[in-house]
Amino acid sequence: MTLDIELVHASLLVRRVGDQTLLNQASLRLCAGDRVALVGNSGSGKSLFLRSLAMLEPIDDGQIGWRGHVIAPATAPRYRSRVIYVHQQAADYGGTVEQVLHRPFELAVHRERQFDRDWLVARLETVGRSASFLEKDHQRLSGGERQLVACLRAIQLQPEVLLLDEPTAALDQTAALQVEALVSQWLGESQGHESAMVWVSHDHDQAVRVSNVIYQMQAGELGTFTEQVKEKR
Numbered sequence: 134m135t136l137d138i139e140l141v142h143a144s145l146l147v148r149r150v151g152d153q154t155l156l157n158q159a160s161l162r163l164c165a166g167d168r169v170a171l172v173g174n175s176g177s178g179k180s181l182f183l184r185s186l187a188m189l190e191p192i193d194d195g196q197i198g199w200r201g202h203v204i205a206p207a208t209a210p211r212y213r214s215r216v217i218y219v220h221q222q223a224a225d226y227g228g229t230v231e232q233v234l235h236r237p238f239e240l241a242v243h244r245e246r247q248f249d250r251d252w253l254v255a256r257l258e259t260v261g262r263s264a265s266f267l268e269k270d271h272q273r274l275s276g277g278e279r280q281l282v283a284c285l286r287a288i289q290l291q292p293e294v295l296l297l298d299e300p301t302a303a304l305d306q307t308a309a310l311q312v313e314a315l316v317s318q319w320l321g322e323s324q325g326h327e328s329a330m331v332w333v334s335h336d337h338d339q340a341v342r343v344s345n346v347i348y349q350m351q352a353g354e355l356g357t358f359t360e361q362v363k364e365k366r
């Protein structure tokens with residue numbers, strides 16, 4: 134159920150490049166418990182909007198607020214550690230899966246969090262992998278396995294908001310459902326922690342499965358949306 138606790142508020146975001154307006158006054162209010170699917174044609178601005186929400190892209194106009202406050206430059210690193218963007222193509226890291234998952238905890242911004250191997254082993258069980266998966270060479274993983282690691286890497290940091298940019302676009306149905314299961318488990322567990330997610334998808338069935346509300350991006354405008362009446366809202 135959606136709680137009326139505002140986590141992130143994007144207000145009238147504008148992004149121009151040359152004479153093109155790539156984002157045209159796009160606004161979104163994300164509250165605790167929200168599961169948003171973002172759909173729209175290729176090139177409509179979904180990734181740009183998501184990356185802007187994560188403060189990974191500059192904006193020409195508009196504001197992004199976090200828990201009721203406009204984000205100052207000094208707060209941006211902390212914001213990005215709590216509002217985490219997962220790319221559609223998982224990065225290629227060196228080392229074992231465990232080393233890759235451990236690395237974010239070495240960053241100053243995540244120092245208050247602790248690497249939890251047992252937690253990871255339990256999550257891996259959800260997706261049919263044993264603890265030995267942690268010993269695998271990350272660079273030898275399949276695309277689907279890499280995407281699972283990318284999601285685990287984000288989720289283990291207990292984000293407030295997870296921004297998923299077509300995380301299963303290159304995966305088969307089985308692997309896609311595993312990624313969905315991981316995210317769904319995280320959302321279920323984190324209900325008391327005030328969390329929300331936005332999931333960009335080209336797959337309408339997936340958008341329905343993962344969300345309680347669907348927004349549509351059209352030529353940089355975040356307009357119509359379909360409210361889904363579901364138990365999970």
Ligand SMILES: Nc1ncnc2c1ncn2[C@@H]1O[C@H](COP(=O)(O)OP(=O)(O)OP(=O)(O)O)[C@@H](O)[C@H]1O
Binds near residue numbers: 155173176178
């Ligand atoms: N940094 C940038 N500079 C210039 N143009 C950009 C930049 N980022 C994105 N664009 C353009 O903005 C438009 C929207 O791109 P975006 O990647 O957000 O689309 P999308 O809706 O996510 O598409 P897809 O579903 O194919 O991933 C595209 O025309 C893209 O070329």
